[in-house]
Every structure is written in structure tokens, then in C-alpha cells.
Amino acid sequence: MRISLDEAVAKLQNGEVVAIPTETVYGLAADATNESALRQIYAIKQRPADNPLIVHIGHINQVNEWAAEFPPLAQKLASAFWPGPFTLVLPAKDDVSSIVRAGEPTVALRIPSHPLALQLLKQSGLGLAAPSANKYTQLSPTTAVHVGTGLGECIPVLDGGACQVGIESTIVSVINNDWQLLRHGMIAEAEITAIAGKPALAGLENQPKAPGQHLLHYSPKTPIKLFDSAEALMRYQQISKQTCAVLLIDDGSTNKLLTTKPMKPQPVKPQIVQLPKNPAIVAEQLYGVLHHLDTLNVAQLLVQLPPDRPEWLAILDRLTRAAHHP
Ligand code: AMP
Ligand code: MG
Numbered sequence: 001m002r003i004s005l006d007e008a009v010a011k012l013q014n015g016e017v018v019a020i021p022t023e024t025v026y027g028l029a030a031d032a033t034n035e036s037a038l039r040q041i042y043a044i045k046q047r048p049a050d051n052p053l054i055v056h057i058g059h060i061n062q063v064n065e066w067a068a069e070f071p072p073l074a075q076k077l078a079s080a081f082w083p084g085p086f087t088l089v090l091p092a093k094d095d096v097s098s099i100v101r102a103g104e105p106t107v108a109l110r111i112p113s114h115p116l117a118l119q120l121l122k123q124s125g126l127g128l129a130a131p132s133a134n135k136y137t138q139l140s141p142t143t144a145v146h147v148g149t150g151l152g153e154c155i156p157v158l159d160g161g162a163c164q165v166g167i168e169s170t171i172v173s174v175i176n177n178d179w180q181l182l183r184h185g186m187i188a189e190a191e192i193t194a195i196a197g198k199p200a201l202a203g204l205e206n207q208p209k210a211p212g213q214h215l216l217h218y219s220p221k222t223p224i225k226l227f228d229s230a231e232a233l234m235r236y237q238q239i240s241k242q243t244c245a246v247l248l249i250d251d252g253s254t255n256k257l258l259t260t261k262p263m264k265p266q267p268v269k270p271q272i273v274q275l276p277k278n279p280a281i282v283a284e285q286l287y288g289v290l291h292h293l294d295t296l297n298v299a300q301l302l303v304q305l306p307p308d309r310p311e312w313l314a315i316l317d318r319l320t321r322a323a324h325h326p
Contacts, residue, residue: 001156002144005116008158009124017041019133019147020120021160022112024085024169024185025140025287026147027056027130028155029120038099038129044151047136052102053129054087054169055109058121066107066127068093073196074174080195083113085165086187089173100129110169116160132168133157139220139294139322142166142287149291166284167318183213184314186283217321218287220294224301224323233302242299245271247289249282249306271296279311286315290322 003011008018012029015037020029028045030037032055042049055066060078063070067090070078074088092107101107112118121128132140134150141147144159170185172192178201181189193199222245227233230248237244273289275282293301303319306312 003156019157022117023114023165026133028133029128029130032100032127032129050102053100056128056130082111085169087169087171184317216324218318219322220290222301226323230304244300244302245293245296245298247303248274249304250277
């Protein structure tokens, strides 16, 4: 159900949940101080209660309403990356609901850059908890249509068009004068290091960093199989007896491959989507393409992984989790 900005503001102020656009993905928003509204988010998403929610704010002055400390390093990062796809985890004030922070001593904060999200935050004056507007572990929505498909048409949606970043925010935790990367996103570690003037805290790479970062996540209904190269993918596709849809991330060889090696006819014609080898474009399109391929009713999605390089880490992270077999 589509609603207007004014209707969205009224519903949120009334303790209801509303799906809202952000530049990363669509969020299922609720007043982050209203515990019954927060419980509705967890219930609709079927999200475990130990998985905390990011609080979206409209202005940097609001940080002090949520965080017990806003150290100079965090201020520097916030000034550089807000509004934008960047979340700061800071020590929480005592009165921040334990539901929104899932019992953690910290709170996660972000100022989104989507103009409609910013307008909504400013007009409502609220801090909005807004995890992705999808069921737990499933593919995140990047259009209003995806929200309706994933959560049902009865969810009120403020339609702000297709998300332009397309994957979830980078999450950074700041404690005193140190920082740690909790989730890769399109703001890369090197950019954060440059602003911070120092690298992330070393030695914690393989420890569980933030609650709720489950191995199975961002997942379409159709099983995904990942390949290091287009050649390996096409070889598999030629011998596979299953119906497949294909996502290629162009590495220059794929055009030749597609034209010089015609694929074996299959019971259902395979669908091939090819994205350019550009991390920003792949991020923007990724969930939309996976949503589309998921509707084709094939047995498997075959996906070519991008190169294992820093600019691709956020996309590699999402694809690896999407393909995880529990
Ligand atoms: P999302 O699912 O995109 O809304 O992002 C939520 C993720 O942010 C959680 O799964 C955590 O990894 C992280 N997060 C949110 N709040 C906190 C918090 N208070 N402390 C640490 N990490 C958090
Ligand atoms: Mg999510």
C-alpha cells in the first residue's frame, strides 16, 4: 500500500511501522523510542531479538540524544560520511531502549542521504529504527515493489524510487580513539582509514564483531552457486542437468564466451544477466537482479564472483552470505 510523506509522518508518530526509501535499501521504519512499535518491526521481519537495529537520525546534533559519548574520531567520520551509507556504533545512553540495541551497551546511528528519508526524519522529528524491509535472511528490497512482494501489500510504503547505493551501509564502531569495521559497505575501509588518519584496530578480524551478522543473509529463494570465473560458470552450466539462471560480472572474456560457445539447449531457456565490472553499478543493481532471477523458477542461480579486491569486498560479502548453505 503506497502512502504519502504526510501519511508516513503521521503513522510513525502514532507508533505504526512504515517502509521507507533510503539510498542503501528500503527500511521498515518505526519510532526508535516506542517499544511496541519496535516489537512490530521484529515481528514483521521475524528477526531474532538479539539482532540490534540501526537508528536513523536527521541531523548530527541528534547524536547526543542516543550516544553517551561522541569522541572526536567519531565526529570526524560522521562529518566526512554523513549523510550517507555509513553507520556509527557508539556507547549508548542508558535510556536508549534495550529493544533497539538488543541488549548491547552500544547504539548504531546513521543519517541517510535519500532526500525523502531526510525529509521524513526532519518532519517527524523522530529517530527511526529501520532495518531492511524484508523477512529475516531474505533478499533486501531496493524498490517499493520488492517490499510488497517480500512483506505483503498491506505494509504501508513511502515510494522513493529505486535505491541508488543498493546494498546495506558500512558499519564502524568507535571506542575512544580507535575504530573497527563491523560490516563492509560501499564506503570502503581505505576511505575511512584516510579520514581517521589511522587503520582499523588490528587483530580482531576473525572474531564475531557485531551481533546479527549471520552467515545466511541477503538470500533469494532459489539456491545460489558461486564461481570464480565466467569460464568455470559456463562449463558447469553446460553439463548441468538443472535449469539455471546466470549472473555474470563482466571481465571482458564473457562476451566472447557467450558468443563463441553456444549453450546447450535446456528445458527452460537460461536467463543471463550481465553487469559491468564496476562495483558501484553492481551494488546498485545486485538485489534487483537477484529478485528478478528469483522469479524465473529455475533450480539454481549461477553467479560469477567479482575479483577479490578491496573495492569489491562489500559485494563479495553479500554474495557469499546469499549463497551460504546452512
Ligand atoms: P541492518 O540489518 O542493515 O539494519 O543492520 C543491523 C546491523 O547493525 C546489526 O545486525 C548489527 O550487526 C549492527 N548493529 C546495529 N546496532 C548495533 C549495536 N547497538 N551494536 C553493534 N552493532 C549493531
Ligand atoms: Mg537486513
